[in-house]
Amino acid sequence: MELIHRNLLIGIHDALQETFFEKNKYADKVIERxxxxxKKWGSEDRKTVSEIFYNIIRWKKRLEYYMGEGAKPGNIYKMILAYLLWSKTKYKKFEEFEGIKIADxxxxxxxxxxxxxxxxxxxxDWLAETLEKELGDxxxxxxxxLNxxxxxxxxxxxxKTTVRELMDELKEENVESFSLKQYPDAVQLEEKKNVFLTSAFxxxxxxxxxxxxxKIGExxxxxxGMRVVDACAGAGGKTLHLAALMKNKGQIxxxxxxxxxxxxxxxxxxRAGAHNIETRTITDNKVIKRLQEKADRLLIDAPCSGxxxxxxNPDSKWKIDQEFIDRIKDEQQQILQDYSKILKKGGRMVYATCSILPSENNEQVEKFLKNNPDFKLLKxxxxxxxxxxxxFYMALIERLK
Structure with a gap:
C-alpha cells in the first residue's frame, strides 16, 4: 500500500471516531460522507482510506489488544498506528502519533x-460464545x-439488459467483471470500483x-401475473429482483x-424501469389485515442479527448484543405468525434472514410449523x-389450507 498522507490520516480518524462513538452512525454512510x-482525493487515496477504515473496524478488538488499552475517544490515533504497524503499511512520523509508545x-x-x-x-466475547454454542466447531x-x-x-x-451486455457495457467504462455459473443474473467485479459513477448504473x-x-428471489x-407481497421490503433490493423475474407483469x-x-x-x-411495484407503509395492523389471503407469493426477509x-458491515458486531438477538428472535416469530396470513391457500412464501444462527433460521421455521399445521416446508x-x-438462510413454505 502507498504511503499514507496526513489529511488521509485525519479523515480516517474522524470517520472512526464517528462510527465507534456516535449512536446510530453506520460505517457505510460515514465513509460515503x-x-x-x-472531492480532491484521487482514486488511490479513496481506496486507501476505505480499506484502512474498514480494516480497523473489522480488527478493532485485536488492535485494542496490541494497544494495551481500551479504545477511548482519545486513542483512535493509537489504534490507527497499531493497524499500520500490524499491516506493515508505510507511514510518516505524524505529530498525531507523538507520545505513543511504539515499542510496546x-x-x-x-x-x-x-x-x-x-x-x-x-x-x-459474548458473540464468540454464541457462535460456538450455535455452530459448534x-x-x-x-x-x-467473515473477516x-x-x-x-x-x-x-x-x-433492461442481459449479463453479457452488462459486462460489455462495464468494460467500456474500464470496469472488468465476470459472470457466475450458479447465479443466472450475477456479475462479479474483478476489483473494487465505484460503480455508482458509471452510466450503466x-x-x-x-x-x-x-x-x-x-438466490432468495429465485x-x-x-x-x-401473480400478486406478490414483499413484507419487509426495506429499500427494495429483493423487490426489484422480483419485478425483473415477473417481467413487470402482475403486482408486487x-x-x-x-x-x-x-x-x-x-x-x-x-431507475430500474420496474412498473409493477406499489409501496405501502405499515402504520398499523390494518395494513396487514387488508391483505389477508390475497397473495400468491410472500417474501418475509426478516429483521435479523445480520x-x-x-x-x-463489520461495524454491526460492535453495535449489537445478546439482548438484541433475543429480542429480534421474538420479532421474527411474531412477523412469521402475523404476515403468513397474507398468503392464499396454495400460496408459497420464503422466510429469509442474513444470519448464520440456527436459532434465527431453521429453528424459527420449525417453531412456526409446529404452531401452524396448515403450512408445510417444501425446502x-x-x-x-x-x-x-x-x-443467508431461506425456507420455502406452502400454505395448504
Missing part, C-alpha cells in the same frame, strides 16, 4: 499470539471468512446485490414500517460465508 466531502505495540506484535479466540477473530471457519473483504457482485437488471442496468441474496418462484406490494426506505425503493424502481453479512437452504459470499 467522508469521501464526498474530499511492537513487543506484542512480535509475540504473534493472542490470549483468546474472541481477540484472534476480533469479535465481542465450524464457528471459527465462518469467522475467518475477509466482501467481493462486489451486481445483479443485471433483466428488464445511472441507466438502471444493474443493482449491487450479493450472489447469496439473489427460490420464491414468482410467475408473471412492497411493505415496510419505514416510509423513507420505501421512498428510496420508489427512486430505485424508477451476522451473515459482517464482511460488508430450505443455508449459505455459509465460508462458501465465498454472504451468509
Amino acid at each position: 467522508l469521501l464526498k466531502s474530499h 505495540i511492537l513487543k506484542k506484535l512480535e509475540k504473534n499470539t493472542v490470549p483468546s479466540k474472541a481477540i484472534q477473530h476480533s469479535i465481542p 465450524n464457528w471459527e471457519k465462518e469467522m475467518i471468512a 475477509e473483504q466482501a467481493p462486489t457482485v451486481l445483479r443485471a437488471n433483466t428488464l 445511472k441507466d438502471g442496468l444493474f443493482e449491487v446485490q450479493d450472489a447469496s441474496s439473489q 427460490m420464491l418462484d414468482v410467475q408473471e 406490494i412492497a411493505l415496510d414500517i419505514y416510509e423513507w426506505k420505501l421512498a428510496e425503493l420508489k427512486r430505485r424502481a424508477k 451476522l451473515g453479512v459482517l464482511k460488508r 430450505d437452504e443455508k449459505i455459509m460465508p465460508s462458501e465465498g459470499y454472504d451468509g
Whole structure:
C-alpha cells in the first residue's frame, strides 16, 4: 500500500471516531460522507482510506489488544498506528502519533499470539460464545471468512439488459467483471470500483446485490401475473429482483414500517424501469389485515442479527448484543405468525434472514410449523460465508389450507 498522507490520516480518524462513538452512525454512510466531502482525493487515496477504515473496524478488538488499552475517544490515533504497524503499511512520523509508545505495540506484535479466540477473530466475547454454542466447531471457519473483504457482485437488471451486455457495457467504462455459473443474473467485479459513477448504473442496468441474496428471489418462484407481497421490503433490493423475474407483469406490494426506505425503493424502481411495484407503509395492523389471503407469493426477509453479512458491515458486531438477538428472535416469530396470513391457500412464501444462527433460521421455521399445521416446508437452504459470499438462510413454505 502507498504511503499514507496526513489529511488521509485525519479523515480516517474522524470517520472512526464517528462510527465507534456516535449512536446510530453506520460505517457505510460515514465513509460515503467522508469521501464526498474530499472531492480532491484521487482514486488511490479513496481506496486507501476505505480499506484502512474498514480494516480497523473489522480488527478493532485485536488492535485494542496490541494497544494495551481500551479504545477511548482519545486513542483512535493509537489504534490507527497499531493497524499500520500490524499491516506493515508505510507511514510518516505524524505529530498525531507523538507520545505513543511504539515499542510496546511492537513487543506484542512480535509475540504473534493472542490470549483468546474472541481477540484472534476480533469479535465481542459474548458473540464468540454464541457462535460456538450455535455452530459448534465450524464457528471459527465462518469467522475467518467473515473477516475477509466482501467481493462486489451486481445483479443485471433483466428488464433492461442481459449479463453479457452488462459486462460489455462495464468494460467500456474500464470496469472488468465476470459472470457466475450458479447465479443466472450475477456479475462479479474483478476489483473494487465505484460503480455508482458509471452510466450503466445511472441507466438502471444493474443493482449491487450479493450472489447469496439473489438466490432468495429465485427460490420464491414468482410467475408473471401473480400478486406478490414483499413484507419487509426495506429499500427494495429483493423487490426489484422480483419485478425483473415477473417481467413487470402482475403486482408486487412492497411493505415496510419505514416510509423513507420505501421512498428510496420508489427512486430505485424508477431507475430500474420496474412498473409493477406499489409501496405501502405499515402504520398499523390494518395494513396487514387488508391483505389477508390475497397473495400468491410472500417474501418475509426478516429483521435479523445480520451476522451473515459482517464482511460488508463489520461495524454491526460492535453495535449489537445478546439482548438484541433475543429480542429480534421474538420479532421474527411474531412477523412469521402475523404476515403468513397474507398468503392464499396454495400460496408459497420464503422466510429469509442474513444470519448464520440456527436459532434465527431453521429453528424459527420449525417453531412456526409446529404452531401452524396448515403450512408445510417444501425446502430450505443455508449459505455459509465460508462458501465465498454472504451468509443467508431461506425456507420455502406452502400454505395448504
